[in-house]
Amino acid sequence: MNKKDMTSQSDVARDSAEAKKPMRSSRGSDVSSIRYFPVTMFAGILGLCGTGLAWRKAAEVLDLPFIISKLLFGFGLGYALAVLVLYGFKLGRHPKLVMADLTHPVRGNYLPAAPLGLLLIAEILSAQLPLISDIFWLTGVAATLALTVLILNQWIDGRYKPHEITPAWFVPSVALLVAPVTGAPLGFQDLSWMMLAIGLIFWITLMPITLHRLFFRRAISPSLAPSLFIFTAPPALACVAVTRLGHGYMDGFAKFLLGAALFTFFMVLPRWRRFVGLPFGMSWWAYTYPTAALATACLHYHDQTGSLLSGWLAGLTLLLASLATLVVTACTLNAFAQGHLFRGPKS
16 A cells, blocks of 8 residues: 555545534534533522512512512423423433532532422422422422432542532532422421421531631632522521421521521622622522522511511512522523533533
8 A cells, every 4th residue: 555545544534533523613612412511500490499489478578569479480490390301311311421410529519409390399389289299399309318418428438629619519408498498388397397407407517617618728719709609598598497387487596597697698798899790600590599598588587577677688688689580590591592501611
């Protein structure tokens, strides 16, 4: 075989190899597959559901229109179903990438938020179809517990280093605390108390560990900076859960939790300048559900006290939660429409 023939065969082989590569967009990302669909999309369920719950309580306490909460719940349900279906496709086509999500020190913590779609459905169907509502709630709780156990065992195995700890590690506790918030009105009192206990143990255990990491290790990356607001979510949701389990009465323990939530929120708020100018990412959803949970807790507090200060506090937090949800939802839909949510590594 002469040199010319060898060169020709080499060119053919190279062209064949190039043809087998996945098609890429002009920006260098693989848009021909759902393999890059982010697990952090599940955080949107928390944001939309949380703001819906806040507006429903606001309709009762502040005499605001109920239609806003219904629209948020409807959109949240559609969002939850869409994300579950798309991530289901990813699981079917790329199971190894789903396992990579599960074992990732940041992304894996968002998987327990996936069953929140079932808890949302249970909340919506409770009046019309109570039996189906109970099935959805119990299934959602079982899935949340199973995913939390998987993540907890990864932590126990010592897979991660201290600098890999971020406030996103609180997301499993947030998912656990949503269960009693939705379960108490359905009549699952005992199971809701147990879920509340598990969520509180997670929060109390992780709080000093995460603060130690933030104080004495290198700063978290700018893309994860919004996750600092997640500090507010566990105590705020626990406050709402305790109040609902007490049939609407906010006792001393609930007020204790509300104080912790307010402190963590105003602890992070002065850092707002560091959040301005950050490029959009799914971590932006961390602006929504903690603020929505705090707004719901403040609305419960105003419902009980009726003071001018509690009314201003409830209105302010509701406004912040609504604006955050509106902006982040619009940015997410825009990123989805442009294909940025499926963007892979650049070539």
